[in-house]
Amino acid sequence: MPERKKLESNLDKVEVRQVEFECHGEKLHGDLYLPKKRPPFGKLPGVVVTGAWTSVKEQMSGLYASELAMRGFVALAFDFRGWGLSAHDGKTKYLEDPARKTDDIRAAIDFMGRCPDVDPDRICGLGICASAGYMSAATGGNRHVHSLALVAPWLHNSEIVSEVYGGAEGVSELLKVGRDALTHEEPRYIVAASKVDDTALMFDVEYYTEEDRGLIPEFDNKFNLASWEAWLTFDGVHTAEKQNQPTLIVHSEAAAIPKGAREFARRMGDRATTLWFEDVTQFDFYDKAQPIDRALEAVAEHFLSTM
Template identity: 50%
Template sequence: MKKLSVTAAAALMASTAAIAQVETRTVTFENEGAILSGTLYLPEERNDALLPTVVVTGAWTSVQEQMPANYAREMAERGFAAFTFDFRGWGKSGDLPNSLRFVESPEAKTSDIKAAFEFVATLPEVDVDHINGLGICASAGYMVDAVSGNPLVQRLGLVAPWLQNKEIVEAVYCGAQGVAGLIEVSHVAEAKGGEIIPAAGPEGAEGVLMPIGGYYYEADRGAIPEYDDKWNNAGWEGWLTYHPADNPERLDKPLSIVHSESAAIPQGVQTFLAGFAGDATAQWLEDVTQFDFYDNPEDVARAAETMAEHFRIGLDG
């Protein structure tokens, strides 16, 4: 039965466990013939007990060292094992032909998330009865797809989820004509064997995916050395025709969402929740932007504590 609660920004405070130390381990795993690079985050002080685990994925074009790492550390500080990774064709998981690199493919990324769940279930530190998914921004839809009907996964959390449908896509990308134009760009790029452009740039820049400055463009935020800062125009059609907001009925896991009316497309969350018949909670923070959810310490800690409380449900003791 669906339970939907809406709380204000001050409803949850960051856990004092956030001062804990974290151990990391670099690992690799395989999916569809490609080798993917990942990082396992573990509480430094732990006994031999198996750990509840969270697979964390980030925004479009992102690499694991960006917002996924922030949330993975927060989860490990709260007693979870956490796992991040680079999707095929991104970051350190780049062993693909150029035509397939930096393509924002919902299908491929969903497949990679499923493979990540299968991989973490083999790790000796992981409690296979308590594996969860946490999707941030664009990967929220991919995470919903990856956990739905997946017996390895118990619970799902989404932070600042970008859940779009046809109406939202047209509102964001200049109407039906704008969408059609970008799909044609996609077809042209595919015919060329791919067409790679910068992902981030200053406000108003031309020939850039996100000409808005901010997180991805600032060296002390998302413009870290590990960030590819690339986008393949061949990915437009797959992205624009991906409508996760319209398919909530496929989800069969308890759901927790943290978002803000000041962040991106809150109407997508509202549409998704309206059609979701399962157990769901939603926390709406006040005046938190999309980029704040990525790296503002206070907002990340609040969202992470909400996720941790959600993932603790059902744990013994």
């Protein structure tokens, strides 16, 4: 079932509230998903959910948040500063900056701690794809978070960056593009995903270029070229060094850079549990019912057993 239809089918079981909170004086917009059937008294465990790079809350993070609400959690999906609805209130837009997004996640965690329906002593983090590294950075050592899960995590270091982006020469060229954009008087944006524009960040890439999947009206479909330096120099693997939360990693050898997930898990040692699926692609984890249901069954069990 396509992502949007599955989200709509959950509405009879899930309550969705539009919420707002701030990070560094800028307003962030989110959707808070709650189970409609919940105890009249008492609070529920909360989960902050974040998605892939360039994504908005109506894509994979909203789907996972909705599914978590059906499993008894209060789950928050939100638009990072400069993206989706949150782009309306800030000057910097479409910037894939790990440090900036990490701060947004910390603000989201603080918001969940104040949410009247959420037990502040049972808050968890779920990062999907690129935001896995941001989520790890935001939750490591954070006394307000008690469990972490990473699904299809894109976790790179300098070695993996070189392998993915064309070696030292390719990385150098992208860094130059990013630095030039940073000094340019006006922001420089390109299309994030396209089937026809070969200058797009993701040319002819599935999910993002399909209207019944990721190419939805809410998707900004833009990328700020000033992102390159922050993105390429971010070491998501290294965030494992400070990650003290019990962590579940769900991935597949058929998905993106499994090498990074394995190294992340190795560095965490017995603090991490890994679950590997067979023949599940990166994009399958975004909106395909079977891998998502299997992943969330494991994620929910992990959260409930480690909070």
